[in-house]
Structures are given as C-alpha cells and as structure tokens.
Amino acid sequence: MNQEQKNGRALELLQAIVAGDAAMDDGLGELRSEGVTSLEEALTLLQQEAKVDQLAPVPQPDFAALRRSPPAEVLSRTEHVVPEVPFILNGTLYDPRDITRFNGQELHFFTSPNADHVLAVDNRDTAVDWLQFEYIERYRNTPDATEFRGVTPGVLWFEHDDLYGYALFTHWNRGYQRLSKISMGLFSDWNDKISSLAMRAVGVAHISDAYFYYGPHWYHTVPVGTPYAEVRSLRPFGFNDRASSIGCW
Missing domain, CATH: 2.60.20.10 (Crystallins)
Structure with a gap:
C-alpha cells in the first residue's frame, strides 16, 4: 500500500470517528496502524482533504482509488x-x-x-x-x-x-x-x-x-x-x- 492509499484510509477513519460510525478506541488503534500517531498528523490530513474538495470534479476513472478498501470498522x-x-x-x-x-x-x-x-x-x-x-x-x-x-x-x-x-x-x-x-x-x-x-x-x-x-x-x-x-x-x-x-x- 502506497502513502496516498494509507492517507486515504486514515482520512476515512477520521471521518468515521467524527460521524460516530466508528468506535473511538478501535478507530484510534487502526489510525496508528496507518501511521497517524499524533493530533498534528490528523489535522494535516484534514487540511489536505479540504484542498482536494476544492478541486472537484476529479478525474475518473481513478483505478488506484477504486482499489482502495475502506477501513474495517466502516x-x-x-x-x-x-x-x-x-x-x-x-x-x-x-x-x-x-x-x-x-x-x-x-x-x-x-x-x-x-x-x-x-x-x-x-x-x-x-x-x-x-x-x-x-x-x-x-x-x-x-x-x-x-x-x-x-x-x-x-x-x-x-x-x-x-x-x-x-x-x-x-x-x-x-x-x-x-x-x-x-x-x-x-x-x-x-x-x-x-x-x-x-x-x-x-x-x-x-x-x-x-x-x-x-x-x-x-x-x-x-x-x-x-x-x-x-x-x-x-x-x-x-x-x-x-x-x-x-x-x-
């Protein structure tokens, strides 16, 4: 799994925790496994995600994105x-x-x-x-x-x-x-x-x-x-x- 895929999985976990779709303890544990170990790193991911939204529409098909599996909790x-x-x-x-x-x-x-x-x-x-x-x-x-x-x-x-x-x-x-x-x-x-x-x-x-x-x-x-x-x-x-x-x- 490359870094972009890891960032995508970590971002999905953050969103799931905020939305209440993922348990806090389980979500934090999986975030650590994806390499997010601090609040600063989590905030950086959210800032990057906000920039991506400004770029919509995005090119399609993105086969790499389609291959990215969602977090287990989601x-x-x-x-x-x-x-x-x-x-x-x-x-x-x-x-x-x-x-x-x-x-x-x-x-x-x-x-x-x-x-x-x-x-x-x-x-x-x-x-x-x-x-x-x-x-x-x-x-x-x-x-x-x-x-x-x-x-x-x-x-x-x-x-x-x-x-x-x-x-x-x-x-x-x-x-x-x-x-x-x-x-x-x-x-x-x-x-x-x-x-x-x-x-x-x-x-x-x-x-x-x-x-x-x-x-x-x-x-x-x-x-x-x-x-x-x-x-x-x-x-x-x-x-x-x-x-x-x-x-x-």
Missing part, C-alpha cells in the same frame, strides 16, 4: 438496500431479500440495458480488474468519447425518477468524489439525492454509496457505440438516493 457497518430484482453472486442467483445476508460486506453491482437481474461481485480487485479491462477495450482505438458529432459525452444525473427535478452533469472521464460539496439549488446538496440518469456517448456510469469511491458500488454499462441510454429509476437496483460519489467513462 466496512462492518455496511448495510445493503433490498433491490427489486434478483442478483447473481459467485454463480448463485439470489432473491432480492437475500441481499441483507451480505451486510458488513462490500459488494460491487453491475447492470446492463434491459437486464432483469444484477451481477454482484464481492472482491474489489476483481471488480476493478474487469472495469480496467472494459475501459481499455472500449477506448483502445479512440483517444476520447467524441465520436458522436454534436454530442457532449457525459452523464446527466437527476434528482427524481424519470429524469425529473434538478440535474447535474459529469463529463466523460470525470466525476465527483464527494457530492455533499456540490450544491443543489440554494439550500441543499447532491449527497443521497440521485434517482435517475441519462448517458450520452459514454459506456459506464458509476455510483458509490460513500465518499471517495468507497462502496457499495453500482455500475451501469452499455454497448460500445451507444449514443444515448437512460436509467429512469435506480429503485430496481437498490441505489435510489444513495449516491455519495459518481463518475462516468
């Missing part, structure tokens, strides 16, 4: 929302209600157009390996996603089902790592507010349930060369109003 508190469609995990087709059996585990969910089920992956590296393969295969012969003239590649994310309400646009190969820092209107932000989306000349739309691309994760893929696609509701997949980080490529 992971143990993971609760999955029951989807409306069944899911496949490790070769077994599960009833939607069975998703709660995997609370405390980070899952990565993949959907495709017109699918009546979801593919779930319980290994982060396996999920990211597939994403990286998909990315290379999709764009190996084109430097960017501008093959459709007159179309700005990206994703429009909507507040409500059926592409209604406030809308937020992310350009191709870009994303927001912390939607709580992105304003919606005058008095709100975009954290846990996305219900539908429209894809324009991009292949993958990505939602993370937590900041900094921590999971659970949801990915929607479309065939190469697709000029436009819609997901009119995230409810069937259990990801309505759950997005804290988003991206597309």
Whole structure:
C-alpha cells in the first residue's frame, strides 16, 4: 500500500470517528496502524482533504482509488438496500431479500440495458480488474468519447425518477468524489439525492454509496457505440438516493 492509499484510509477513519460510525478506541488503534500517531498528523490530513474538495470534479476513472478498501470498522457497518430484482453472486442467483445476508460486506453491482437481474461481485480487485479491462477495450482505438458529432459525452444525473427535478452533469472521464460539496439549488446538496440518469456517448456510469469511491458500488454499462441510454429509476437496483460519489467513462 502506497502513502496516498494509507492517507486515504486514515482520512476515512477520521471521518468515521467524527460521524460516530466508528468506535473511538478501535478507530484510534487502526489510525496508528496507518501511521497517524499524533493530533498534528490528523489535522494535516484534514487540511489536505479540504484542498482536494476544492478541486472537484476529479478525474475518473481513478483505478488506484477504486482499489482502495475502506477501513474495517466502516466496512462492518455496511448495510445493503433490498433491490427489486434478483442478483447473481459467485454463480448463485439470489432473491432480492437475500441481499441483507451480505451486510458488513462490500459488494460491487453491475447492470446492463434491459437486464432483469444484477451481477454482484464481492472482491474489489476483481471488480476493478474487469472495469480496467472494459475501459481499455472500449477506448483502445479512440483517444476520447467524441465520436458522436454534436454530442457532449457525459452523464446527466437527476434528482427524481424519470429524469425529473434538478440535474447535474459529469463529463466523460470525470466525476465527483464527494457530492455533499456540490450544491443543489440554494439550500441543499447532491449527497443521497440521485434517482435517475441519462448517458450520452459514454459506456459506464458509476455510483458509490460513500465518499471517495468507497462502496457499495453500482455500475451501469452499455454497448460500445451507444449514443444515448437512460436509467429512469435506480429503485430496481437498490441505489435510489444513495449516491455519495459518481463518475462516468
């Protein structure tokens, strides 16, 4: 694990302790294991994080960030929302209600157009390996996603089902790592507010349930060369109003 990854894990622990999602003693013990041994070091991390927020949107996909596992204390508190469609995990087709059996585990969910089920992956590296393969295969012969003239590649994310309400646009190969820092209107932000989306000349739309691309994760893929696609509701997949980080490529 490199220093950037260690800093990311330590920062997540600090946030979890402040939010009450991690026990103080356990969190401090894991912080020490990540190399944060003083209040000064903790404050430095928080200052660096504040600077990062000012840089949003951040480049996407960041495969190194996607490979970074959340702290064990945060992971143990993971609760999955029951989807409306069944899911496949490790070769077994599960009833939607069975998703709660995997609370405390980070899952990565993949959907495709017109699918009546979801593919779930319980290994982060396996999920990211597939994403990286998909990315290379999709764009190996084109430097960017501008093959459709007159179309700005990206994703429009909507507040409500059926592409209604406030809308937020992310350009191709870009994303927001912390939607709580992105304003919606005058008095709100975009954290846990996305219900539908429209894809324009991009292949993958990505939602993370937590900041900094921590999971659970949801990915929607479309065939190469697709000029436009819609997901009119995230409810069937259990990801309505759950997005804290988003991206597309």
